[in-house]
Amino acid sequence: MGSTGILITVEECPKCGIKLKRSFQDGDYVGKEGGICDFCGSKMYVKMIYLEPAPTRR
Numbered sequence: 100m101g102s103t104g105i106l107i108t109v110e111e112c113p114k115c116g117i118k119l120k121r122s123f124q125d126g127d128y129v130g131k132e133g134g135i136c137d138f139c140g141s142k143m144y145v146k147m148i149y150l151e152p153a154p155t156r157r
């Protein structure tokens with residue numbers, strides 16, 4: 100089996116630019132509405148989704 104990674108979803112607040120990394124959840128897509136920004140209370144949006152390599156033993 101090859102090594103897999105972890106899908107990470109990055110949400111961004113359009114107002115203050117805060118980015119929030121969290122684990123990917125089923126149904127996530129770029130542009131989807133996310134959570135509420137802790138700083139300004141605006142709605143955050145999914146900015147990007149990427150695959151983060153899983154930690155591997157050396």
Ligand SMILES: [Zn+2]
Pocket residue numbers: 112113114115116117136137138139140141
């Ligand atoms: Zn904000």
